[in-house]
Amino acid sequence: MSNQYIPQTVEILGILEESRDVKTLRLDVRNLRHEPGQFMELSVFGYGEIPVSISSSPTLEDYIDLSVKNVGSVTSVVHEAEPGDTVGVRGPYGRGFPVREVGGRDLLFIGGGIGLAPLRSFIDYIRDERDGFGDVSILYGARTADDMVFRQEFDDWRSMFDLHLIADVESEGWYGRVGFVNELLADVSPDIKNTYAVVCGPSIMMKSVVKGLKDMQFPDEQIILSFERRMKCGIGKCGHCNIGDRYVCVDGPVFSYDKVRGYREIWG
Amino acid sequence: MGSDTENALKREARNLLKKGDVDLVLGYCMEGDNVIPCFISSPGEVDGLVWNNRCKNNLAVYLRELEGRVAVVAKGCDSRAIVELLKAKQVEREDLIILGVSCRGMVDKEGEEYGSCRVCLHRNPVVYDLFVGEKVSEREERDVDELESLSLRERLEFWSKQFRKCINCLACRNVCPMCFCEECVLEKKDPEWITRAGDASNLFLLHAIKATHMAGRCVECGECERACPVDIPLMHLYSRVCRDVEELFGVESGMNLEDKPPLAAFDLERDAMLEENEKNKRG
Amino acid sequence: MKKIREDDVIKLLNELRKKYEVIAPVKLDGRVYFKTLGEGDVLTLDYVNSVVSPKDFFLPQKERILEFSESGGEVTVEDELSSKKRVFFGIRPCDVNALLILDSVAREGFEDPYYLGRRDNTLLISLECVEPGDDCFCSVFNTGPSLDEGADLVFTDIGDFYLVKSLTDEGERLVSGSEFFRKATGGDEETAGKKRKECVKGMESLDLRNFSVDEEVVKEKAKRCLYCYSCTFICPTCYCFDVVDRMDLYSRNGERMRFWDSCMNPSFTEMAGNFNPRDGMVGRFMNRINHKLRYMRDRYGVYGCVGCGRCIRNCPAGISMLEILREGVRK
Structure with missing residues (x-):
């Protein structure tokens, strides 16, 4: 019996500062072959373990990226880590985005804050496998311009995709739009029949985006959501992450809206 | 324990609800052959109210969560808990109508009197707005504490054995009407003082912390012991700590609204505080 | 079908202790707990059920799942899986069914090696109920008071004896390898059947x-x-x-x-x-x-x-x- 609870120890190859409270750990994990949207359990020995979305594309074979926002006791230690340090990882876990199912279709990515992390894995995958997908639009919002993550990729994305940015509040040096990310839906006119919307962000943002998508007549099956819940094991044993009879860790974190619509507590 | 008291309770409850003096009556009802706490919000439901020797719950534990004006049925220990909650400013006096009832001791399903009731010295409510039924006579003195005659080593052994049974569920804390801290040290994560993943010494520490926090607070209702799945005689420990506080500071918990809570107001010049509290008692 | 004299149960357990860790019901402060039998522990056969459920012996209230150590910048991680052979005596049918439920959680998808390590190395000897407790309602879920699967052996109180039914090969081996079991009669089985029926008669029945x-x-x-x-x-x-x-x-x-x-x-x-x-x-x-x-x-x-x-x-x-x-x- 293999023991899924045992993390593999890996070296931190590099650390990228994404925003004032988000850092990306580039880890020495090779040929993981994950699905975009899956997550890893990241261990900082002595402090604990947290689930983190893989933010790099599976097309990269030499490393994986885990992007971590400094919000709690484990993540604050992660933020003190340095290249060369050892952390533990296990995974990949969960069901990722339905990459094959949406092949050839147009995609509308809608991300909020650190919620762009799992989307980035998918977006970069599409960048590397461009022929397999239709038109791609990315709508991204964060609290301020300084809170936007993966900014170093925006130029690259702009050259291939349609990228719209928005900040919740104004800040110095930001000349772009101010407002919530669901407002960006007005900027795009997707061919609903042929488009999948892929959404990840804070609960309240996902709720309003789903409402916006429903107003645009998106069918529930074409609204793809990535959820975040408190998890301890990542493998369907500890019982923390349930939404009804589903476990976000093994049945998700990616669900199409039709699969979870009926449950209480999806938005909290 | 008569239906006279029960009928009088119903009468008062119905009146209060009819007149709109309260939004809710917090009392006891039957469910099957169980007596359960219940929340009555209309005169029509008042007939469900009961008063008998199975009304064990300390209803004060619900008060902090309830909104609006509440009439609460209070026997001795409930009323003492209310006094403590008022002292700690956890409930507002003007939101409460206390329906005092006297208690002859509560029994379990098998008819056996609860341990906390066997040693109870305050069966009559200490504070109330309306009193229903008849007062009962109080026992004059505490029973001799058998543990007291044991040596320190024997007592340590006794409690160690008890705490070894503990499964760390925290029911003792969760049901305690006096445990109202917004953040409990027993579950605090950062820093973590007590862990659920700990060993026997950790369990001992957990109970020692809980007991010291009950100093000057425990109203001896026995909810902790009844909720404890493994029958640890927790109230004995808490009420022992309270007796120390009584000796040191002259305060018996839940007896007098004017008493200063010792944990909140203890003074290194303990005699000054003792004197002041003695004065309150006389005046 | 076999049977064992009530007085022989403790002898059987003592015999088993030579080869296994034996978990059995004991009284503590007047209530019943399951406990790994040690010297001086007194078995009790007079109980409705234990205060704390048997899951504590499979998914303990707390357990170490791994140890880590660092030296010279290298982190080593090790787990500790149980392979101790155990016999759990006296588990009630409801609790056997509870273990079957925990099994489905532990076995779904990725397996939980800590739980399953204990589970797979533990023989269950279940004691059927012939008198329901005040709060028992296993009859509603058909998870008791009798048991047809999930344990290795099932004991049924028939007076001076327990009727013994083996449900697995391992249970059968245990019975045939011990001198304390003797052949049961048709009358014994009839008594057990009657007791089972009697027990369930007094219990709740609901059409779920x-x-x-x-x-x-x-x-x-x-x-x-x-x-x-x-x-x-x-x-x-x-x-x-x-x-x-x-x-x-x-x-x-x-x-x-x-x-x-x-x-x-x-x-x-x-x-x-x-x-x-x-x-x-x-x-x-x-x-x-x-x-x-x-x-x-x-x-x-x-x-x-x-x-x-x-x-x-x-x-x-x-x-x-x-x-x-x-x-x-x-x-």
Whole structure:
């Protein structure tokens, strides 16, 4: 019996500062072959373990990226880590985005804050496998311009995709739009029949985006959501992450809206 | 324990609800052959109210969560808990109508009197707005504490054995009407003082912390012991700590609204505080 | 079918102790607990059920799942899996069924090696019930009072003897390898049959085909719940756990522990940044009931309750799972 609870120890190859409270750990994990949207359990020995979305594309074979926002006791230690340090990882876990199912279709990515992390894995995958997908639009919002993550990729994305940015509040040096990310839906006119919307962000943002998508007549099956819940094991044993009879860790974190619509507590 | 008291309770409850003096009556009802706490919000439901020797719950534990004006049925220990909650400013006096009832001791399903009731010295409510039924006579003195005659080593052994049974569920804390801290040290994560993943010494520490926090607070209702799945005689420990506080500071918990809570107001010049509290008692 | 004299049960267990770790019911402060038998422990056969459920021996209240140590910048991680051979004597049919439920959680998808290590190395000798306890309602789920699968051996009290039924090869081997078992008669089997029938006669019967959780009724009960967590701790099927790391204060070594958690605890679902998708007491209470009576059935095909009655017996607010079932059928 293999023991899924045992993390593999890996070296931190590099650390990228994404925003004032988000850092990306580039880890020495090779040929993981994950699905975009899956997550890893990241261990900082002595402090604990947290689930983190893989933010790099599976097309990269030499490393994986885990992007971590400094919000709690484990993540604050992660933020003190340095290249060369050892952390533990296990995974990949969960069901990722339905990459094959949406092949050839147009995609509308809608991300909020650190919620762009799992989307980035998918977006970069599409960048590397461009022929397999239709038109791609990315709508991204964060609290301020300084809170936007993966900014170093925006130029690259702009050259291939349609990228719209928005900040919740104004800040110095930001000349772009101010407002919530669901407002960006007005900027795009997707061919609903042929488009999948892929959404990840804070609960309240996902709720309003789903409402916006429903107003645009998106069918529930074409609204793809990535959820975040408190998890301890990542493998369907500890019982923390349930939404009804589903476990976000093994049945998700990616669900199409039709699969979870009926449950209480999806938005909290 | 008569239906006279029960009928009088119903009468008062119905009146209060009819007149709109309260939004809710917090009392006891039957469910099957169980007596359960219940929340009555209309005169029509008042007939469900009961008063008998199975009304064990300390209803004060619900008060902090309830909104609006509440009439609460209070026997001795409930009323003492209310006094403590008022002292700690956890409930507002003007939101409460206390329906005092006297208690002859509560029994379990098998008819056996609860341990906390066997040693109870305050069966009559200490504070109330309306009193229903008849007062009962109080026992004059505490029973001799058998543990007291044991040596320190024997007592340590006794409690160690008890705490070894503990499964760390925290029911003792969760049901305690006096445990109202917004953040409990027993579950605090950062820093973590007590862990659920700990060993026997950790369990001992957990109970020692809980007991010291009950100093000057425990109203001896026995909810902790009844909720404890493994029958640890927790109230004995808490009420022992309270007796120390009584000796040191002259305060018996839940007896007098004017008493200063010792944990909140203890003074290194303990005699000054003792004197002041003695004065309150006389005046 | 075999039988064993009541006086011989302790002798059998002492015999088994030479080869196995033996877990059996003992009395402590007047109540019954399962305990690994050691010198001086006195077996009791007079009990309805244990205070704490047997799950403690398979998914313990706390356990170390791994150790880590650092030297020279290298981190080493090691686990510790149990392969101790054990015999669990006296487990009631409801609790055997509870283990079957825990099995389905532990075996679904990725396997849980700690639980399954203990489970696969433990022989179960179940003691059927011939007299139900006040709060027992296993009859509702057909998880007792008798047992046809899940244990290795099943004992039924028939007076001076226990009738012994073996359900597995391992159980059969245990019986044939011991001198304490003798041949049972047709009369013995008849007595056992009668006792089983008698026992179930006094118990609740509900047709669960018409059952659904009556959310209004459950919400009403949630009001008086004190969120004390004790129901979830003593429940034989509650499996949720939390995990923490603990460091040795004097070295670079540490351990990762897992321990029971309760969905009644507000922090159960709370995420960093103070977002709690299950806010409020009613939501927590509703989840527990729905988890037992709806989600488990939908996911694993079995109800998450076996009717052992522990939660009813212990609930300080007098909340009864049986009452919730009755009210869900009545409607």
